[in-house]
Amino acid sequence: MKIGSQTIQLENTPKLLQTASMVGPKEMDGPLNQFFDLHTDDVFLGEKSFEKAESKMLEQCVNHLLSKAGMNNSMIDYIFAGDLLNQCISSGYAIRNLNIPFIGLYGACSTFCESLALAASFVNANYGKNIIATTSSHFCSAERQFRMPLEHGNQQSPTSQCTVTGTGAALVVPNSSSIHSLYITHVTFGKVIDFGIKDMTNMGAAMMPAAYSTITTHLQDTKRKLDYYDAIVTGDLGILGSELLVDQFQKEGYDISHIHKDCGVLIYDKEKQDTHCGGSGCGCMASVFSGYFFEQLKSKKMNKILIVSTGALMSPLSIQQGESIPSIAHAVAIENEV
Amino acid sequence: MKIGSQTIQLENTPKLLQTASMVGPKEMDGPLNQFFDLHTDDVFLGEKSFEKAESKMLEQCVNHLLSKAGMNNSMIDYIFAGDLLNQCISSGYAIRNLNIPFIGLYGACSTFCESLALAASFVNANYGKNIIATTSSHFCSAERQFRMPLEHGNQQSPTSQCTVTGTGAALVVPNSSSIHSLYITHVTFGKVIDFGIKDMTNMGAAMMPAAYSTITTHLQDTKRKLDYYDAIVTGDLGILGSELLVDQFQKEGYDISHIHKDCGVLIYDKEKQDTHCGGSGCGCMASVFSGYFFEQLKSKKMNKILIVSTGALMSPLSIQQGESIPSIAHAVAIENEV
Numbered sequence: 001m002k003i004g005s006q007t008i009q010l011e012n013t014p015k016l017l018q019t020a021s022m023v024g025p026k027e028m029d030g031p032l033n034q035f036f037d038l039h040t041d042d043v044f045l046g047e048k049s050f051e052k053a054e055s056k057m058l059e060q061c062v063n064h065l066l067s068k069a070g071m072n073n074s075m076i077d078y079i080f081a082g083d084l085l086n087q088c089i090s091s092g093y094a095i096r097n098l099n100i101p102f103i104g105l106y107g108a109c110s111t112f113c114e115s116l117a118l119a120a121s122f123v124n125a126n127y128g129k130n131i132i133a134t135t136s137s138h139f140c141s142a143e144r145q146f147r148m149p150l151e152h153g154n155q156q157s158p159t160s161q162c163t164v165t166g167t168g169a170a171l172v173v174p175n176s177s178s179i180h181s182l183y184i185t186h187v188t189f190g191k192v193i194d195f196g197i198k199d200m201t202n203m204g205a206a207m208m209p210a211a212y213s214t215i216t217t218h219l220q221d222t223k224r225k226l227d228y229y230d231a232i233v234t235g236d237l238g239i240l241g242s243e244l245l246v247d248q249f250q251k252e253g254y255d256i257s258h259i260h261k262d263c264g265v266l267i268y269d270k271e272k273q274d275t276h277c278g279g280s281g282c283g284c285m286a287s288v289f290s291g292y293f294f295e296q297l298k299s300k301k302m303n304k305i306l307i308v309s310t311g312a313l314m315s316p317l318s319i320q321q322g323e324s325i326p327s328i329a330h331a332v333a334i335e336n337e338v
Numbered sequence: 339m340k341i342g343s344q345t346i347q348l349e350n351t352p353k354l355l356q357t358a359s360m361v362g363p364k365e366m367d368g369p370l371n372q373f374f375d376l377h378t379d380d381v382f383l384g385e386k387s388f389e390k391a392e393s394k395m396l397e398q399c400v401n402h403l404l405s406k407a408g409m410n411n412s413m414i415d416y417i418f419a420g421d422l423l424n425q426c427i428s429s430g431y432a433i434r435n436l437n438i439p440f441i442g443l444y445g446a447c448s449t450f451c452e453s454l455a456l457a458a459s460f461v462n463a464n465y466g467k468n469i470i471a472t473t474s475s476h477f478c479s480a481e482r483q484f485r486m487p488l489e490h491g492n493q494q495s496p497t498s499q500c501t502v503t504g505t506g507a508a509l510v511v512p513n514s515s516s517i518h519s520l521y522i523t524h525v526t527f528g529k530v531i532d533f534g535i536k537d538m539t540n541m542g543a544a545m546m547p548a549a550y551s552t553i554t555t556h557l558q559d560t561k562r563k564l565d566y567y568d569a570i571v572t573g574d575l576g577i578l579g580s581e582l583l584v585d586q587f588q589k590e591g592y593d594i595s596h597i598h599k600d601c602g603v604l605i606y607d608k609e610k611q612d613t614h615c616g617g618s619g620c621g622c623m624a625s626v627f628s629g630y631f632f633e634q635l636k637s638k639k640m641n642k643i644l645i646v647s648t649g650a651l652m653s654p655l656s657i658q659q660g661e662s663i664p665s666i667a668h669a670v671a672i673e674n675e676v
Contacts, residue, residue, distance in 0.1 A: 001464045002415060006439045008465045049659050077340060078527060085653070086424040088444045092651035096530040096664040099345045103452060103527055104651070104666075106426045106444040114441060118456075125463035126339045127346045179484040189416060189441055313430035313442070315423070321387050326434040328442075 002166035002220025002275040006214075007188040014123035015181040016116075017173045018228075019290035020065035024139065025057045025285065026275075026281030035291035036166075038066055043140055046093035051089060051240055053242030055080050058083070058167045062134055065169040068246050076100045076203060078126025080118045080221040083136045084163075085145060085281050101130070109207075109236050110190070110311030111135045112168065113330040116185035117171045120332065124184075126295045129174055136167035146200070146316055157201035161238045161280035163262055168286030168295075185337045188218040188331040191320045192313065196324045200314065203235045203325070204241020204277055205262075207310040210327035212238060212248050214308055218331045226254055230302040233293060234329075235285035235309030238277035263288035303336040342559025344552075345526040351676045352461035354521040358403035359393055359630035362477065362503030364613075365625065368552055373629035376402055378660070381503060389427060395433040396421070396505045400472055403507040407468075409514045412551030414438045415466025418456045420449040421474045421620050422501075423483060429476050430526035440472070447545075447574050448649030449473045450624045451504065451668040458670065459509045460509035462522075467512055474505035478655035484538070484654055495577055499576045499602055499618035502526045506624030508632075520635050521676045526556040526669040530651065534662045538652065541663070542579020542602075542615055545648040548665035549575060550586050552646055556669045568640040571631060573623035573647030573666075574586075574602035576615035601626035623647045641674040 003009045019126065022038035033039075038060065045053040045060075062079070065073060079098065082105035083090035084178040095102045097290065107114040115133035122131050140150055144193050148154045157163075162169045193213050197206040197258035226232070226249075237245055242262040263285045264278035279288075289307055310329040319325070341347045376398065383391040383398075400417070403412060417436065418445035421428035429473035433440045445452040453471035460469050478488055478531040480501035486492045494500075510522065531551050548648065549572050559618075564570070564587075577584055580600040587594045601623045602616035617626075627645055634640040648667040657663070 024342045033594065051655060051659065082424075086655065087422075087446065087651065089651070089653045089656045091531060092664050092666075093656065093661065096532050096651075099529060101529050102666060103443075104365065104445045105442060106420065107442045108425065118441070119464060121460070121463065125459065125465075126458060127463075128340050140383065189439045191437060191439050192430060194434050228621050240561070269437035288412060313425065313427070313434075315425035317424065317428045318427045321389065325389075326430050328440060330431075 006217050007186055008121055009186050010120055010124040010184055010265035011184055012069055012124045013175050014120045015173050015175055015182050016184055016334060018065060018069045018171045019168060019294040020061050021067055021168045021269035021287040022061040026243060027166055027267055028162060030273060032267055032288060032292050035285060035295055050138055050140035051085060053258040054090040054136055054141050056094040058090055058134060058136040059097055061167040062098055062128035062132060062169045065171055069171050071100050073100050075130055076130050078103055079132040081117040081134045082103060082106050082115060084142055093250030107312050107328060108311030109280055109282055110309045110328050110330050111282045113307055113309035113332050116332050118328055120184040120187055123172045123174055131168055131172050134169035134283035135286045137163050137283035139163045139165045142212055142281060146240055152260045158278055159240055159277055161203060162275040163278045163281040164267060164279040164284040166283035168290030169334055170290060179260040184332060184336050185338060186222055186333040187333050190214040190329045192326045192328050193290050194324050194326040198324045200319050203280060203312050204238040205244055206312050206325040207243040207327040208215050208237055210309045210329040211245055211308055214331050227258060229259060229304050231259050231261050231305045232256060234262045235306045236280040238264040238311060240277050297334060297336060300336060306331055306333050313319045340455045344555050344664040345524055347524050347558035348458055348462040350462045351513050351521040351523055352458045353513055354522055354672060355510055356403060356509045356631045357408055358399050359506045359625040359629035361397040361625050364506055365502060365605055368611060370605055370626060370630050373633055374625060375386050380674055381582035387633060388476055388478035389404055389423060391401060392428040392474055393431040396428055396472060396474040399505040400470060401509045402438055404508055406594055411436050413439050414468050414470055416441055417442060417470040418453040419472045420444050422480055423434060430603050444481055445666060446649030447618060448666050448668050449620050450646045451645055451647035451670050453672050454508055457666055458522040458525055458561050463508045463513055468512050470507055473506035473620035474622045475501050477501045477503045480619060486594055492545055494614055497540040497578055497615055498551050499541060499615045501612040501619035502605060503616040504621035504625030506628030508628060521673050522670060523673050523676060524560055524671040528552040528667045530664045530666050532662055532664040532672055533540050535664045538657050539648050541618060542576040543582060544650050544663040545665040546575055546579045546582040549648045549666040551648055552667035552669050564594060567597060567642050567644045569597050569599050569643045570594060571645045572600045574618040575600050576650060577601040578615050635672060638674060644669055644671050
């Protein structure tokens with residue numbers, strides 16, 4: 001049922017049964033490498049283009065999820081998926097091969113929580129027993145689509161983030177299943193927020209207000225306080241965007257510095273890896289949540305987390321036409337006990 | 339609840355309370371002009387680019403829907419929306435101004451039914467009381483993104499379709515509302531189907547197998563026969579795709595020629611308008627359903643229809659890389675009595 005202004009309380013507390021993750025070579029050089037299920041050293045994955053490689057990575061990750069869950073594709077009711085490529089071809093072509101009824105999404109880097117929120121909402125409403133949420137991104141396909149071809153060798157701005165070559169997939173099932181697992185209790189869908197930032201190399205600043213809006217709305221809607229959660233995990237605000245978010249809460253009298261985590265900050269080593277403000281892309285939260293945070297929850301190092309993926313809804317064309325960057329954030333609450 | 343393999347039965351039969359539609363000059367020259375709420379003679383709508391014009395059209399259409407329903411934007415729980423432009427900027431920027439919690443979709447020309455199906459699924463599950471589904475397309479923005487800039491003046495292939503400059507929006511509310519209206523009883527989400535067609539100027543042929551798959555699956559899942567419906571309305575198979583669909587059913591022993599309608603065929607006059615195989619685009623079914631078919635249902639000229647929007651999930655890049663065109667179709671059953 002809907003509670004408050006933007007949140008759905010999932011009374012039947014669907015379970016997050018299993019996840020799978022896959023990343024590229026740079027992410028395997030980073031500090032979270034032990035948490036990823038699969039990785040590739042070849043950014044082409046044996047394919048002839050980066051786009052085909054990204055699509056193959058998503059397909060492999062979903063197949064690995066099915067294998068971990070002991071299922072096959074015919075047991076999956078629906079798959080919610082999206083990516084950053086024009087016309088979402090990474091998802092479309094991958095799911096052609098997976099042969100699962102498909103609901104395609106676009107929410108830029110917010111798509112992982114959008115996808116997981118919809119999957120959980122569907123299971124909660126008895127619209128399916130096994131529903132998958134997945135997203136992907138690939139550094140090389142994103143660079144040439146959103147910025148410059150790699151061959152151009154352009155210098156990155158200090159505020160820029162590095163698109164993660166990665167994917168994550170999550171399987172949501174009804175609570176009636178006897179296997180102990182994590183519960184998805186609430187989902188909050190965001191509004192489009194635009195504070196007028198036009199610099200495509202500073203996504204963290206552009207997306208921060210959307211994260212702030214969705215987190216505060218989620219807390220109001222659920223009547224929870226910040227300390228209810230062991231961690232509030234944003235998708236890819238990066239180093240600068242994360243600082244801005246902490247500052248913004250500070251201005252309102254709240255200190256979130258000890259509970260705020262950002263997947264874009266965590267995935268790379270800022271001292272050793274040349275990734276400026278950190279990671280970004282649909283595959284950033286997808287792989288870091290499905291790898292690292294899922295493990296933290298399963299091992300009860302964390303028991304209640306709010307994940308908030310943030311997306312910048314511009315296109316290169318809209319920026320060329322002088323527009324600012326509209327952003328959005330969607331949140332999913334995941335808990336060990338209900 | 340889920341029934342059969344791909345269908346959700348909406349036991350609470352949410353109501354389709356109101357729709358609104360808006361089209362461009364070519365569509366107003368066509369045979370359905372009396373059914374559209376709004377139109378523009380200026381394809382720029384006073385904006386500086388076709389993309390901004392498309393976004394403005396979507397925003398105006400949603401505002402008109404709110405006005406027809408006697409509501410304002412703060413009364414709307416969620417809006418499901420999508421379009422054909424890269425990164426779905428038409429929807430993203432329009433909804434920034436509308437200030438409604440936003441769930442972004444990409445399903446190419448299948449997005450209208452995807453959007454309406456999700457809106458109805460959400461209302462059925464008590465996730466909101468007023469939920470909007472909307473999509474748009476614009477001939478000029480689509481031409482330069484998917485094919486050639488208009489200035490190039492390229493000749494169209496005889497099998498090509500003309501992207502509709504149009505938008506439609508629908509408001510779904512719970513059945514508990516006392517106002518008599520139409521009911522959404524079932525939704526069927528499609529699988530990605532690819533028969534290997536690589537010709538981007540022959541979308542009708544590429545999408546027909548997806549329409550066939552979703553229609554037949556819907557009938558199996560609901561245990562309904564073809565003649566249950568007064569009309570089976572596809573989105574934009576166009577003239578050739580529609581003939582292929584009728585032929586395909588004929589091969590299986592069914593004659594659907596008398597009940598099959600296609601929005602892409604209906605929207606233009608094939609004798610007088612130079613539109614080859616008819617209309618296409620997210621805005622085609624959105625405007626034709628929200629204009630013409632909604633009126634047919636309200637006036638009880640039709641009482642039970644199945645609308646099936648069809649989408650081709652390729653991008654210009656995937657075609658350049660030698661890929662074929664994967665397609666998908668989603669279906670929504672709308673009835674006067676339940």
